Amino acid sequence: MKEWYLLYCKRGEQQRAKAHLENQNVECFYPEIEVEKIIRGKKKAIKEPLFPCYMFVRFDFEEGPTFTTVRSTRGVSDFIRFGGEPKVLSGDLIYSLKLINEDCMKSKSLAEFLPEIGQKVSIKEGPFVGVDAIYKEADGEKRSILLITLINQKVEIKVDNSEIEY
Incomplete structure (x- = not known):
C-alpha cells in the first residue's frame, strides 16, 4: 500500500531529486510560493519551495522502490525518521497542503x-x-x-x- 513519507533533500536539489524520483514511479510533492526577488538589478517573481530542502513522497516500499533506493537517489539526503524507520505521514495532511498550495497559486499576486x-x-x-x-x-x-x-x-x-x- 502506498504511503506518504518526508524526505530531506540536499540544498537546492529538490527539482533534481523530484525528476529522478518520478522516473522511479514515486509520487512527489513540495509546496511552492511565489516571491519577488531582485536578480541582476531587476525585480522578478520566482517560485521557491515553502519548505526548503523537504519533499513529500508517496510510494509502496514492498512493491518498489525500496527505502534504500529512494534514499540513494540523486539530490536526496535521507528520510525524516522517528526511531529507526521513516515516519509514515497522514494522507489527509498532504491533501490539505495540496489544496492550500493550489489556492495560493490561483490567488492574485501582491502587485x-x-x-x-x-x-x-x-x-x-x-x-x-x-x-x-x-x-x-x-x-x-x-x-x-x-x-x-x-x-x-x-x-x-x-x-x-x-x-x-x-
Missing part, C-alpha cells in the same frame, strides 16, 4: 493589490497620517516607497502597505 506607479495615495496610519503622497514602488512584500513633499522638496519614505489608502 495587483498595490496602487500604480505615480498614483496619488494618502497615508492613513503612522507618523505621516493624513499626508498625501505619490506611490513610487513596492519595497519587498509588506512595504512601499512613497514620495511626499516636505519643505518644497520630494522626499522618499517607506511605509507598510496596510497604512496606504488609495
Whole structure:
C-alpha cells in the first residue's frame, strides 16, 4: 500500500531529486510560493519551495522502490525518521497542503493589490497620517516607497502597505 513519507533533500536539489524520483514511479510533492526577488538589478517573481530542502513522497516500499533506493537517489539526503524507520505521514495532511498550495497559486499576486506607479495615495496610519503622497514602488512584500513633499522638496519614505489608502 502506498504511503506518504518526508524526505530531506540536499540544498537546492529538490527539482533534481523530484525528476529522478518520478522516473522511479514515486509520487512527489513540495509546496511552492511565489516571491519577488531582485536578480541582476531587476525585480522578478520566482517560485521557491515553502519548505526548503523537504519533499513529500508517496510510494509502496514492498512493491518498489525500496527505502534504500529512494534514499540513494540523486539530490536526496535521507528520510525524516522517528526511531529507526521513516515516519509514515497522514494522507489527509498532504491533501490539505495540496489544496492550500493550489489556492495560493490561483490567488492574485501582491502587485495587483498595490496602487500604480505615480498614483496619488494618502497615508492613513503612522507618523505621516493624513499626508498625501505619490506611490513610487513596492519595497519587498509588506512595504512601499512613497514620495511626499516636505519643505518644497520630494522626499522618499517607506511605509507598510496596510497604512496606504488609495
